[in-house]
Structure formats: structure tokens, C-alpha cells
Amino acid sequence: MLSFPRTLTVTLAVLALLSSAVFAKPRGAVYDDPANVDADYAVQGEYSGEIKAEEGKAKLGVQIIAMGGGKFTAVAYPGGLPGDGWDKEAGKIQAQGENKDGTVVFECDKGGAIYRDGLLTVIDKDANSLGELEKVQRKSPTLGAKPPEGAVVLFDGSSLDHWKPGTKKTEDGLLMQGAHSEDTFQSHTLHLEFRLPYQPESRGQGRGNSGLYVQGRYEVQMLDSFGLEGKDNECGGIYKVSPPAVNMCFPPLTWQTYDIDLTAPKFDGDKKVANARITVRHNGVVIHDDIELPRPTPGGRGGPEKNPGPIYLQNHGNPVRYRNIWVVPKK
Numbered sequence: 001m002l003s004f005p006r007t008l009t010v011t012l013a014v015l016a017l018l019s020s021a022v023f024a025k026p027r028g029a030v031y032d033d034p035a036n037v038d039a040d041y042a043v044q045g046e047y048s049g050e051i052k053a054e055e056g057k058a059k060l061g062v063q064i065i066a067m068g069g070g071k072f073t074a075v076a077y078p079g080g081l082p083g084d085g086w087d088k089e090a091g092k093i094q095a096q097g098e099n100k101d102g103t104v105v106f107e108c109d110k111g112g113a114i115y116r117d118g119l120l121t122v123i124d125k126d127a128n129s130l131g132e133l134e135k136v137q138r139k140s141p142t143l144g145a146k147p148p149e150g151a152v153v154l155f156d157g158s159s160l161d162h163w164k165p166g167t168k169k170t171e172d173g174l175l176m177q178g179a180h181s182e183d184t185f186q187s188h189t190l191h192l193e194f195r196l197p198y199q200p201e202s203r204g205q206g207r208g209n210s211g212l213y214v215q216g217r218y219e220v221q222m223l224d225s226f227g228l229e230g231k232d233n234e235c236g237g238i239y240k241v242s243p244p245a246v247n248m249c250f251p252p253l254t255w256q257t258y259d260i261d262l263t264a265p266k267f268d269g270d271k272k273v274a275n276a277r278i279t280v281r282h283n284g285v286v287i288h289d290d291i292e293l294p295r296p297t298p299g300g301r302g303g304p305e306k307n308p309g310p311i312y313l314q315n316h317g318n319p320v321r322y323r324n325i326w327v328v329p330k331k
Contacts, residue, residue, distance in 0.1 A: 028201025032319040051131030068201035070099035140257040140283040147326035178315030184308035187330040209316035215309030216302025244287035
């Protein structure tokens, strides 16, 4: 890839820990308010721009992940960020860096990058600049989508009337994890917005974990998987069924969207004759396209598949927040 190698001889142990389930519980600081974060949060994020290449210039995207204690992992994407041009066949490039007096240097055997004052400068092996990448803050195109006519508005910040007793919301009107809707649905379209906490020292399934159980049965995972591989137990994945086609997870404390179309399973009497099917858009990008759901996900609360089921937002011990939730039942 350009002046970068396609594989690096850097240690990948940190990323391996991120994608494992060794640390099932949060550790270290937990931030659920973007106004109250550590210094590393300003470095973390997405960067995009053009750099010098053999053919002239080429687009490059980079995601920088805060790992706690001033340490970071950088993941570079030839062609652009995931969902914005990334050439999957070209792979990814990973490197690590540490903050020293406001500067983070990412090194590999044929080049690297330097973060300073909000810019990421890509360099070759002789420390010559190949170009600068600016920090970008992407927003889902469906963020703030208004419920159409006929929609059941489950949560707009005003009340908890559509949720079972014990459901809670924050003082600023956000729904908290562990919510179970009173309303139940068969085939439907769902819009939901969620915000993952920032937990730089947590790893694996302890890092901003929750889950959206559609019909209370089929879980679309929520997890701070920013910059990770995109497995079936990471954000957007359907456990034991399918990983997302692309990892569209934005940085933690960024509002994200799920737009889901569910076709309920079909029954002839008590015999299931067709499995449920689902299409999922994460931040506006299709990550599951009409895939089959052969069985419910463990941990659900939907009851028998034949019956309509609720919307269930899992409580996994992390302060995940939700807003603007509505459902359009299918006739």
C-alpha cells in the first residue's frame, strides 16, 4: 500500500486483546459524557485525506484507538475509511504509538505517522512527509430520522410509557440499558440511535457492551469495536450467525444508528416453515443484507418464535445510552 507495507512486523497483542473476551467486565475509567473525558480522547478518532503515491495521490483513512495511559493503536485503510472507499482487498495496516508531550509517533519498518495538534502526518521510512490527514467526525445519514406515519414511537425522551417497570432514563432524557418494551411486534422496521461509553482500559466484551434483541430474540451486538476486525461478537455482528459485512462502528461517545428490517418466521400451525430474515444498516451502511436467522440468540426474552416479540436492550454492566426509537409494523 503506497509507501506502507501491507503487513507490519509490529506487535498486535493489544488488538488481539481488544477482540477477545478475556476481560468480560469493565476496568479502569468509564466515561459516558463527552464533556467529561481524558486527554487521550482528543487524539482518538477518524482521519482522512490524500497522500503521495506512485500513481500520484491516493486516498487514505486512519482510525486511532485510545488504549489507556497515553497509548494508541492506529489502523490505516487504503482507499478511505470503512464505508467511505476502503479497498478491502488491499487489507489494513496496524501500528502502535504513545503520547509524549502532545505528540504520538506510530512506527513500522517502512514508514509511519505522527499525530500533532489535531493532524496526522503520514511519513515514509526516511521520515519524509507523504501528506496530512485531517480529523473527521462522520454522522449517520439516518441520525435524527423522524418516525413516519403509522410508526409506534417507543422512546423520544419524554416518557417511559412503552417500557416495562424498572426501565430508567437519565436526567437529560436518554434511555438506559436494560430496557424491555411493553409493545410486541411481528415483521417490522426499526430505527434506533445508541451511544457507546468510552472505556480506554477495558478490553473485549467489557468495552461498552450491550445488545439490541429484535423481537426480543435475535441480537444485533453493540460493543465499542471501533477499529477492530468486525466479528460476529463485535458491533453489528449477529452472534454465531454472521459478522457485519464491514465494521461501521464509530468512535465511542458518538451517536450511531441501527436501521433494521425484520421479516418474522413463518409457521404452519406449530411447525416453523420459514426462518426469520433480517437486513441491518449500521450508520447508513448495509452490514447484513436479508440474511436468514436460523434460531434465537441465547439470552433473549422473546418467548416462542411463533409469537410477536418486544424490543429488548441488554444490560451488560456498561452505560450504553439510547434515543429516538420507533417501529413501523408491517401488514
